[in-house]
Amino acid sequence: MTADASFWIVQTLNALQLSMLLFLLSVGLTVIFGLLHFVNLAHGSLYALGAFVGVSASAFAGSYWAAFAVAPVAVALVGIVLYVALIRRMRNAGPMNQVLVTFGLIFVFLDLFRLGWGDIPLGMAEPDLFSGRTEFLGIVYPTYRLFIIGLGLVVLAALSLLLSRTQLGAIVRAGVDNGDMAACLGINVERVFFVVFCLGCALAGLAGAVAAPVLSVTTDMGTAILIPTLVVVVIGGLGSLRGAIAGSLLIGFVQTFGAVLAPQAAAVAVYALLAVVLILRPAGLFPARG
Amino acid sequence: MFHQTPLKTGAVLLLATAAVVYAFTTGFFGLELLTEVAILAIVAIALDLVAGYGGMVSLCHGALYGVGAYAFASATVLLGWGGGAGMAMAVAGGGAFAWLIGAVSARTHGIFFIMATLAFGQMAYAYFFDSPLFGGSDGMPGIARLDLSGAGLDLNDSRGYALFCTVLALLAYALAATLLRSGFGRTLVGIRANEPRMRALGLPVWRHKAAAFGTSGALAGLAGALAAQHTMYVSPGLLHWTVSGELLIMVILGGLGTLVGAVLGAGVLVFVKHEVARFTDHWHMVVGLVLIATVLSGGRGIFGQIEFLWGRRGARRPEPAATEGSPDHA
Amino acid sequence: MLEVRDLSKSFGALAVTQRVSLRVAPGERRVLLGPNGAGKTTLFNLLVGELAPDSGLILVDGRDVTALSVDARARLGLARSYQKNNLFAGLTVHENLALSAACAQGKATALLADSHRDRGVVATVEEVAERVGLSELLDASVDTIPYGARRRLEVGLALASKPRILLMDEPTSGIGPGGINAFHAFLHGLPAELTILIVEHDMDLAFGIADRVTVLNHGEVVFDGPPQEARDSALIREIYLGSWGAEGGGHA
Structure with a gap:
């Protein structure tokens, strides 16, 4: 079976799809860390929130696109509340306190999901536009999954442009490189932090809404995705956009191909990979600063 | 620096007495809770040893605990060894795995250290979850408790087992306190306070940190062996990173770097979970909110606050103000 | 040398x-x-x-x-003191000096004995504290002592490891x-066989x-x-x- 070309194409597409999902999550997490020096363990919960809000929105409006539009906005709004109430004052509290507070948030979100949506796994319909399957290169592949890959690439391109071509992007790059310097230049760093944090939350919410039709929506989906996302961020290098891309692809492919080729070793392989990177390159593959 | 102050000694004696009295007055369910508290107290002590005194905040102590449990289960069920040998295996297994993690991660700091321990812990979790030898995601049933009938103790009786675990928790405290008062412990606190300077004074810091982490893992492994015997069953869930997170909550709630606080935190968390569960099954939310409030208030934790108030009370006495400069905690 | x-x-x-x-x-x-x-x-x-x-x-x-x-x-x-104070924050002067002395005397990894009460360590701590004029402040936290005292402790930490250079x-x-006058006196009081490099x-x-x-x-x-x-x-x-x-x- 492994000799079959279509097998490799299908698995490559699966890996790409997972990579794009991981990218949507890790890019927010990594840029937030690079700028604010804040590790948000509740980032996975924001993703789950996006999925739950998406399920409700699409059920209410009777259209997938309602989820697509509402989830990022709703999660960004929750992000605003979090930022004002917690994140802002935790920025200089040290990594242990940040880990603890956001771990507490995971618990709070977990029960909020159970209160709001119950314990039963929920599903969400694909949009009509991308339902069904597409035939190409001799394989048949679900159209919606191709849409996920495409969406990831679009977001990637948009973020690259945002970072390289806009003033906000320049400030973010300067801030990641040297936070004090950016502050000295008279830039309103606080406002930039806020915008970036909201953008990161919105992307997490988008990822949740996009993943909902593919995965079942459960209360623990946030904690389940959190660890691979953190692995991506640490392997790529905290604060690095290029690192998030490389890390997402690496983990997406290792996890997907590992699961079909060597199911025994696949799960361990991801962490072993992380351990090796931490030993050889403690700052990740693409460190944000020189 | 760690000092076994009269306040600490009093608190430990009080907790031990309370545990014994509780053991003889409560029913089956209470004994189950007491056993759980005693076992988790050992892991929390182990965690406070490295996090509170060594500055090594770990998110893999759940995994070390789980490795100890699996080591005991494999030794007794798969290899047919006796309970004593199984316990030794658990201590050795937890210690060796922790030493390895410490040795590899000792050069990383802050969030990178936390992430490294998280990764190693999850690696162990993933291994046991997928391993057919150890029962995969179903875990391993049929674990027998240590046979101490020669000494006239029946550990299959829940009161006997609860008291056994309580005694071991007390011994774990004594061990940790002795270690922290020793040259080894003093130096560990020195590393937390200023690692580069400790190195400049001639200490091979890396070796010291790895040894401390290994010792902590050995204690966690012991607790794992007790947990395996308690439920007579092990599952990969023991190793999951959220268990490590809960252990960290215990230490923070009780008071990081106070040692007694770790025990107190284990007790409070287990009982709060249980009490809250009687009214609502949303204990996660309660614990999460309490944790957030504790950290946000810049809290010293329960025992940290007690020591702080006790120290202030002492400072108000008409004695030289020098006592102010030598706080008992840390 | x-x-x-x-x-x-x-x-x-x-x-x-x-x-x-x-x-x-x-x-x-x-x-x-x-x-x-x-x-x-x-x-x-x-x-x-x-x-x-x-x-x-x-x-x-x-x-x-x-x-x-x-x-x-x-x-x-080989021991050094730093241009910017590089002490063990949160600990007392005694604890600072004892960490250094214990390290040099092989007591830093003792598993049972309290290195900070060890006779050899305490003797060194008291001797060094005397030399750098901190005998009165041994039990004070380094966070509370004046800048000049911290500066002297900085040198004391290096000295407590009984260096040859x-x-x-x-x-x-x-x-x-x-x-500066006190530093002169301190320097003259150091053992003649100690090799000293000073950035000044x-x-x-x-x-x-x-x-x-x-x-x-x-x-x-x-x-x-x-x-x-x-x-x-x-x-x-x-x-x-x-x-x-x-x-x-x-x-x-």
């Missing part, structure tokens, strides 16, 4: 240490002089191993230590004239205590000789006065 041969170190295009060679005899008091950015602290960092040189050798008692780690060199008897980086910075900014102080003076400028040794000669050297005067001029002393 301590010998340096052709030591060089650059950060990118910036050469901070250029072919520095030194030979310090046992028991010698050597003062390193030079304007800001001359590479004095960098040289110390290279000597104790906190920086790795690009080329050159460092020898202690004829033994090449260039590849040894910071802690291994310290165990050979003591490197002091601007031990008198910021402690005022009274402190103040020329008068340096000439008062040195057996020999080495002057660095832009990472190079520009003078090496007895203090009298240094005092009369036009070159040194020019370097020092020049450093006030528009050219500046380069990096810190």
Whole structure:
């Protein structure tokens, strides 16, 4: 079976799809860390929130696109509340306190999901536009999954442009490189932090809404995705956009191909990979600063 | 620096007495809770040893605990060894795995250290979850408790087992306190306070940190062996990173770097979970909110606050103000 | 005792240490002089191993230590104090000194005995505290003692490890004239066989205590000789006065 070309194409597409999902999550997490020096363990919960809000929105409006539009906005709004109430004052509290507070948030979100949506796994319909399957290169592949890959690439391109071509992007790059310097230049760093944090939350919410039709929506989906996302961020290098891309692809492919080729070793392989990177390159593959 | 102050000694004696009295007055369910508290107290002590005194905040102590449990289960069920040998295996297994993690991660700091321990812990979790030898995601049933009938103790009786675990928790405290008062412990606190300077004074810091982490893992492994015997069953869930997170909550709630606080935190968390569960099954939310409030208030934790108030009370006495400069905690 | 041969170190295009060679005899008091950015602290960092040189050798008692780690060199008897206080925050003066003494006396890893109550350690702590004038403050937290006392503890930490070679980086910075006199007395009280290197900014102080003076400028040794000669050297005067001029002393 492994000799079959279509097998490799299908698995490559699966890996790409997972990579794009991981990218949507890790890019927010990594840029937030690079700028604010804040590790948000509740980032996975924001993703789950996006999925739950998406399920409700699409059920209410009777259209997938309602989820697509509402989830990022709703999660960004929750992000605003979090930022004002917690994140802002935790920025200089040290990594242990940040880990603890956001771990507490995971618990709070977990029960909020159970209160709001119950314990039963929920599903969400694909949009009509991308339902069904597409035939190409001799394989048949679900159209919606191709849409996920495409969406990831679009977001990637948009973020690259945002970072390289806009003033906000320049400030973010300067801030990641040297936070004090950016502050000295008279830039309103606080406002930039806020915008970036909201953008990161919105992307997490988008990822949740996009993943909902593919995965079942459960209360623990946030904690389940959190660890691979953190692995991506640490392997790529905290604060690095290029690192998030490389890390997402690496983990997406290792996890997907590992699961079909060597199911025994696949799960361990991801962490072993992380351990090796931490030993050889403690700052990740693409460190944000020189 | 760690000092076994009269306040600490009093608190430990009080907790031990309370545990014994509780053991003889409560029913089956209470004994189950007491056993759980005693076992988790050992892991929390182990965690406070490295996090509170060594500055090594770990998110893999759940995994070390789980490795100890699996080591005991494999030794007794798969290899047919006796309970004593199984316990030794658990201590050795937890210690060796922790030493390895410490040795590899000792050069990383802050969030990178936390992430490294998280990764190693999850690696162990993933291994046991997928391993057919150890029962995969179903875990391993049929674990027998240590046979101490020669000494006239029946550990299959829940009161006997609860008291056994309580005694071991007390011994774990004594061990940790002795270690922290020793040259080894003093130096560990020195590393937390200023690692580069400790190195400049001639200490091979890396070796010291790895040894401390290994010792902590050995204690966690012991607790794992007790947990395996308690439920007579092990599952990969023991190793999951959220268990490590809960252990960290215990230490923070009780008071990081106070040692007694770790025990107190284990007790409070287990009982709060249980009490809250009687009214609502949303204990996660309660614990999460309490944790957030504790950290946000810049809290010293329960025992940290007690020591702080006790120290202030002492400072108000008409004695030289020098006592102010030598706080008992840390 | 301590010998340096052709030591060089650059950060990118910036050469901070250029072919520095030194030979310090046992028991010698050597003062390193030079304007800001001359590479004095960098040289110390290279000597104790906190920086790795690009080329050159460092020898202690004829033994090449260039590849040894910071802690291994310290165990050979090389100790330093820092230009910026580098203490164990949150601990008392006694605990600070005891950490250092215990390390040197092999008590830092004792599993049962309390190193801070060990007789040998306590004796060293009290002796060093006496020398640096901290006997009254032994139980005070380093966070609460005055700046001058912290500055003295900085030197005390190095001294408590009973080194054979003591490197002091601007031990008198910021402690005022009274402190400088006390430092003189302290220095004269140290064992004669202790080899001492001091980075100093103040020329008068340096000439008062040195057996020999080495002057660095832009990472190079520009003078090496007895203090009298240094005092009369036009070159040194020019370097020092020049450093006030528009050219500046380069990096810190």
